[in-house]
Amino acid sequence: MSNTKNNIKYKAPLSHQLNPGHSACAGCGMIIAARLVMDTAGPNTIVTNATGCSEVTTTQYPMTSFKMPWIHSLFENPAPMASGILAALKVKGLEDKVNVLVVGGDGATFDIGIGLISGMWERGENTLYICYDNEAYQNTGYQSSSSTPFDANTTTTPPGKKSSGSQQLKKDMIGIALAHNLPYVATASVGNTLDVVAKVKKALSIKGPKYLQIYCPCVPGWGIEPKDTMNVARSAVQSGFYPIVEYIDGELVSKKSAQGGSALGGVTKKVSIEEFLKPQKRFKHLFKDENGKLEIAKIQKIADENIEKYKLI
Numbered sequence: 583m584s585n586t587k588n589n590i591k592y593k594a595p596l597s598h599q600l601n602p603g604h605s606a607c608a609g610c611g612m613i614i615a616a617r618l619v620m621d622t623a624g625p626n627t628i629v630t631n632a633t634g635c636s637e638v639t640t641t642q643y644p645m646t647s648f649k650m651p652w653i654h655s656l657f658e659n660p661a662p663m664a665s666g667i668l669a670a671l672k673v674k675g676l677e678d679k680v681n682v683l684v685v686g687g688d689g690a691t692f693d694i695g696i697g698l699i700s701g702m703w704e705r706g707e708n709t710l711y712i713c714y715d716n717e718a719y720q721n722t723g724y725q726s727s728s729s730t731p732f733d734a735n736t737t738t739t740p741p742g743k744k745s746s747g748s749q750q751l752k753k754d755m756i757g758i759a760l761a762h763n764l765p766y767v768a769t770a771s772v773g774n775t776l777d778v779v780a781k782v783k784k785a786l787s788i789k790g791p792k793y794l795q796i797y798c799p800c801v802p803g804w805g806i807e808p809k810d811t812m813n814v815a816r817s818a819v820q821s822g823f824y825p826i827v828e829y830i831d832g833e834l835v836s837k838k839s840a841q842g843g844s845a846l847g848g849v850t851k852k853v854s855i856e857e858f859l860k861p862q863k864r865f866k867h868l869f870k871d872e873n874g875k876l877e878i879a880k881i882q883k884i885a886d887e888n889i890e891k892y893k894l895i
């Protein structure tokens with residue numbers, strides 16, 4: 583195609599590994615994270631993708647938004663698929679020249695794929711596992727997963743007379759990853775794009791199995807405005823609700839303070855848990871009555887415990 587006025591040949595932007603034309607919602611945190619991850623990993627990468635929004639929105643047959651080789655099979659399968667790909671790369675003598683990424687949502691990671699992910703980690707496969715953590719099975723209509731936070735309203739944890747939303751605590755997937763003695767384990771928030779990029783780069787520079795869990799607000803599932811995605815992704819960190827940590831060889835090497843900067847630098851103010859919860863319809867029921875106030879105090883306690891555990895202030 584050419585631009586007749588300037589006589590310039592039009593070329594689609596070649597710089598992105600994940601291209602426009604996907605069907606993710608406006609303001610989707612996952613798709614922002616996915617583009618950051620794919621662009622950072624670059625074209626010399628093979629991706630195996632679990633079932634979920636990251637797959638469904640990017641690869642509607644017969645199209646794909648991915649420029650790199652990409653494969654989807656069953657929900658629980660991307661980890662063993664990556665093992666097979668690594669075996670093939672080994673035969674070709676390419677195992678040190680190609681990045682193998684395994685990506686999936688929290689449902690795929692915390693619940694449905696966990697056994698096979700554990701096997702991949704146990705085998706010490708040279709892969710980077712990325713979890714797009716949007717805290718529920720969003721693609722199928724906002725059902726709770728074991729990543730869903732306490733008191734969140736999902737379609738399987740509706741608040742009512744006898745409950746105030748999910749009564750389970752979010753599974754400590756970081757602790758589970760660390761228990762596998764992985765050389766690299768970290769969380770990031772899509773609200774801090776540079777940190778996501780830095781952590782993907784860092785992870786890919788290390789040999790062996792790596793785990794990066796990225797906090798990704800979901801516009802319809804969390805009931806937020808598309809314009810609020812980045813703010814919510816940041817206030818989750820600044821309130822202590824979602825700790826941002828980085829472990830190399832089991833040692834905590836970096837963490838983000840409750841203000842979003844480095845926790846090593848002395849921080850004075852943090853965002854209140856109400857400020858984080860309020861823009862999200864999944865927590866709306868907590869702002870109705872006195873009982874809600876008691877529940878918010880419980881969530882504040884969870885955030886405070888994170889701050890205490892990781893010394894985030």
Ligand SMILES: Cc1ncc(C[n+]2csc(CCOP(=O)(O)OP(=O)(O)O)c2C)c(N)n1
Nearest residue numbers: 634635657687688689690718719720721722
């Ligand atoms: C074994 C299996 N169980 C359930 C489903 C239905 N299913 C497809 S996508 C999906 C939700 C995925 O949730 P998550 O992994 O958190 O990704 P998200 O869509 O939230 O990004 C479910 C339950 C399936 N395809 N296969």
Ligand SMILES: [Mg+2]
Nearest residue numbers: 687688718720
């Ligand atoms: Mg999810």
